[in-house]
Structures are given as C-alpha cells and as structure tokens.
C-alpha cells in the first residue's frame with residue numbers, strides 16, 4: 001500500500017494512450033494484423049515498468065513506437081506531457097535511449113567500442129573538453145560497474161554480452177537520458193551476468209531516478225526488476241498493476257497461464 005502511494009505521487013515521464021499499430025500484408029488478399037491495440041499506460045519518474053508477454057504479442061512494436069522508429073496507426077505518446085513528435089529528434093534521443101536484445105548490433109565490429117561512446121557526446125547540450133569528458137566517463141563507468149581501462153580501446157568481439165549491455169546502459173547515462181527502453185536486454189547474455197544487468201537497472205533507478213520500460217518474455221525477471229507490470233497478449237495489454245497484485249492475484253486467464261508456466265517465481269537471483 002505504501003509503495004503504491006509512493007508511485008502514485010511521482011510525476012509521469014511517459015504516457016501512451018490508445019496506442020494502436022496495424023500492419024497490412026499481402027497484395028491481392030490483404031491481411032491486417034493489429035500488432036498493438038489501444039495500449040494505454042504510463043511510466044513515472046524513477047520507476048521500472050515491465051512489459052511482459054510471449055513472443056509476437058507486440059512488445060517490440062510498442063518499444064519501436066516510443067522510440068519513434070515506427071509511426072503509430074493511432075493513439076498518442078507524450079514525454080513529460082508533450083507529444084513525442086513535438087521534440088526535435090536530437091532533443092528526444094537525449095532523453096530517451098534504448099538497449100536491445102543483441103548488444104553487438106549497436107556496434108560496428110570494425111570500430112573500437114569507444115566510437116559509440118564518442119558519438120554520445122554529440123547528443124549532450126554541454127560542450128565538454130577532453131578532461132571533463134574523461135571525468136564523466138570515469139564516474140559513469142563506475143556507476144555501471146565497468147573499469148574504463150578494461151573496456152575502452154577494445155573491439156566489440158573482445159567484450160562479453162554483459163559488458164556490452166552495461167556499456168550501452170552507460171552510454172544512455174552519459175547522455176543524461178531519463179527514460180530507458182530496454183527490449184529483452186538480458187535474453188542474449190548468459191544467466192550468470194544477467195542478474196548483474198538487472199541489478200544495475202535497479203541501482204540506476206534508485207540512485208539516479210532513471211525510468212525504465214523493461215520488456216521481457218520472462219515473467220520471473222519482470223517480478224524481480226519492476227514494481228509495476230503490463231501483461232501483453234496478441235497486441236493487447238490484458239492486465240496491469242503492481243507486481244504484487246498481478247502476480248499474487250492474477251485476474252486475467254492469460255496471466256494465470258503465464259504464472260503457471262514459471263516453476264519458482266519467487267526465486268531471487270544473486
């Protein structure tokens with residue numbers, strides 16, 4: 001109850017209202033599918049919200065619309081109360097960054113990983129000199145549990161998936177983003193480093209007030225990392241609420257089905 005009150009008073013960072021995306025395929029006999037149907041939810045400051053559902057349920061479609069990679073068919077998305085399309089792209093991506101399933105896809109294999117960090121400076125408003133940048137890198141890397149001297153100067157193939165995801169999360173911090181869209185960020189990294197990435201998100205939420213949309217098909221991870229969860233099925237958010245309520249007293253049959261498939265939901269990862 002206390003927790004609920006705490007999140008209720010927080011300011012809304014992102015709001016999606018009646019978000020719908022339809023895809024039409026086929027030339028003669030056209031078929032329309034609704035990848036997202038009237039999705040309505042918000043994310044508050046310093047809150048991790050999970051979007052959970054099986055593969056093909058429309059999770060990435062929601063992520064792509066928020067990231068302005070695809071246009072919604074209808075509905076609105078606002079960031080800090082303003083339509084996301086009213087922001088210039090540079091201004092928008094300063095505030096909203098993403099981490100995807102495959103961290104290697106964000107890097108050019110022929111460049112050292114520094115390249116991705118170097119390009120991040122261009123999104124910041126301030127114009128830091130070399131020494132100031134060094135300082136920001138030191139402190140940012142410290143907060144994401146990476147030693148700059150161990151990762152900088154290396155090529156993507158020389159780093160582990162977990163290190164790469166940390167680096168991308170670090171990049172969004174360096175830009176100063178307030179919202180991170182994390183689309184299955186742990187599904188391609190091994191189980192032993194997975195908990196590290198989840199714990200990193202938890203500490204950034206706590207220390208820096210970062211807001212995260214954490215997309216997963218793994219309900220156990222949703223339970224571990226978030227306070228609120230949205231359950232998605234065939235393009236629709238069929239149930240949403242606090243993790244406690246949704247996972248202990250699921251209302252929708254699909255949520256019950258998902259929970260039944262998890263052997264030990266309350267197992268924590270160390």
Ligand SMILES: Nc1ncnc2c1ncn2[C@@H]1O[C@H](COP(=O)(O)OP(=O)(O)O)[C@@H](O)[C@H]1O
Pocket residue numbers: 023024025033034035053054055056057058059060061062
């Ligand atoms: N570009 C596209 N054209 C047609 N259908 C698409 C396209 N992208 C996604 N879809 C369909 O939309 C549905 C939702 O996909 P997606 O959002 O990727 O689901 P999830 O991320 O939950 O696995 C799926 O049925 C998928 O096949």
Ligand SMILES: [Mg+2]
Pocket residue numbers: 059060061183
């Ligand atoms: Mg997806």
